[in-house]
Amino acid sequence: MIYPDPCLHAVIPADLVAMPRRPQPIGITVDRTTSRVLLELGSRPAGLAALNPTATRSLIDNLDLGHPGEIRLPALGRGLAPVFLSSTVQPGLGVDLAVLGDHALRGRWRVGRDEVPRLIITLVDAIHLVDPYPLPAMVEPPRRPADSRTERRRPDITGRRQTLRILRAGR
Numbered sequence: 001m002i003y004p005d006p007c008l009h010a011v012i013p014a015d016l017v018a019m020p021r022r023p024q025p026i027g028i029t030v031d032r033t034t035s036r037v038l039l040e041l042g043s044r045p046a047g048l049a050a051l052n053p054t055a056t057r058s059l060i061d062n063l064d065l066g067h068p069g070e071i072r073l074p075a076l077g078r079g080l081a082p083v084f085l086s087s088t089v090q091p092g093l094g095v096d097l098a099v100l101g102d103h104a105l106r107g108r109w110r111v112g113r114d115e116v117p118r119l120i121i122t123l124v125d126a127i128h129l130v131d132p133y134p135l136p137a138m139v140e141p142p143r144r145p146a147d148s149r150t151e152r153r154r155p156d157i158t159g160r161r162q163t164l165r166i167l168r169a170g171r
Helices: 055-067 116-130
Strands: 009-012 026-031 037-042 048-051 067-078 082-090 092-102 107-112
Touching: 009 116, 026 067, 037 092, 037 116, 048 055, 048 082, 055 067, 055 082, 055 116, 092 116, 107 116
Parallel strands: none
Antiparallel strands: 009 026, 026 037, 037 048, 048 067, 067 082, 082 092, 092 107
16 A cells, blocks of 8 residues: 555546456555655555656656557566556557566556546646656747737739639640
């Protein structure tokens, strides 16, 4: 069990991919003393993965782009054992998360397609809490000043309509 940070503790609905499928949420919080994002898959501590900010950014990019396939990110598990967090994007279904290692659970948790944006937002909020170099803010396109003049075209005083003429070869 992880103890939630008062600044960020989120529970994301997920399903344990097994027969039969059971709902088991994923807990996300931060450890600000070690600058790690903590993911608790399932209700047992063997599903714990502590990601550093670089691995968390890679997870955010993978979830945001949504390219099908698996990535494995280095993490720390229970007892500071080295483990890997496996993230597999399933197009149209969501994302499968699993902790791989010697002392890790044997199971995968599927975050549904509708919950993936919430997972991404929670991970971005976690990065802002633990990383001394946070993600850059979104750059907005330049806007036209409010007092700018709009350009007007002069009306065609000749009365001729400008039409497109197709010139054919030989004419």
